[in-house]
Amino acid sequence: MKFGVYAYTGSMSNLNTAQARLARARRVAVLTGAGISQPSGIPTFRDAAGLWKDFDLEEYATPSAYARNPKKVWEWYAWRYQNVMQAQPNRAHVLLAVLEQRVGEGFFLATQNVDSLHSRAGSIRLVELHGNIARGRCERCGERFPLPDPTQFVPPPYCPGCGARGRPDVVWFGELLPPGAYEQAERAFTQAEVALVVGTSAEVEPAASLGRLASLNGAYLIEINPNPTPLSSWADCSLRMGAVEGMEALMGGSD
Structure with missing residues (x-):
């Protein structure tokens, strides 16, 4: 080394x-x-003032959290999306x-x-x-698509190809890249x-x-x-x- x-x-x-x-x-x-x-x-995740200080990742950033309560997860990601897109x-x-x-x-x-x-x-x-917080990913066909402007976005989004519900196009804990x-x-x-x-x-x-x-x-x-x-x-x-x-x-x- x-x-x-x-x-x-x-x-x-x-x-x-x-x-x-x-x-x-x-x-x-x-x-x-x-x-x-x-x-x-944009706050980091792991330091003392980081994002996970106030939020439990098991409730917002895992496949099981989304399966339990997709509305809750999407509302959190819509909030993050709006904050992130205000950053330069x-x-x-x-x-x-x-x-x-x-x-x-x-x-x-x-x-x-x-x-x-x-x-x-x-x-x-x-x-x-x-992944990218400004995109959705279709739960049925896998198509990736841009989310609407954050000031107009009301989750969940729907796939422009097949019409199925989209999830956030980010890699959650426990998922593959x-x-x-x-x-x-x-x-x-x-x-x-x-x-x-x-x-x-x-x-x-x-x-x-x-x-x-x-x-x-x-x-x-x-x-x-x-x-x-x-x-x-x-x-x-x-x-x-x-x-x-x-x-x-x-x-x-x-x-």
Whole structure:
């Protein structure tokens, strides 16, 4: 395992190396978690002020909860949908979109977030591992479809194809990821020259394994997180910063 000097000593030479490696890389894989959306006003799930502090995940984010009371679950997701769509992409989202434009076809972004802030910031080469809160998914035929404007949305939605009721198009606890989503991410991280992991606890599998996979295949691994994570000991450079500060440090405030 590799130890990032910057994480422990504040070495500017290590940050300079990370900047240089990122600037010349032609294959860059990025994983983001809830920490990147926190500056946009979207609470994380696990910290002291997180979303699950006030809500029991067993009541809102499991298949059994939906089977017991779909109305209750949909009302909660409609509330979250409205709040999420009021949020705007922050500087970290924008800088990742800028990085994608620079790198081109060799760029890949996998996010664990369902808030669509990456796509709204301009990211294109993107996979949403845990789905998207702005979509419904048909319970009968599986078609995915956009939800109405949050100010006009009255749940539940109905499939435009077959007319059956739709459920939230998010991955609940105990469910599998969307078909092919992890495989795309795994391929990108295996082939990456630089892997960047931003704002994730590195505790939720299988996404948590992507940074380690990249490191094992020779990638230069950069972690941005204000707190140590299980990935920190693998990182070549661990920036103990929030997502915005860390991305600005890496990219020098680029536009």
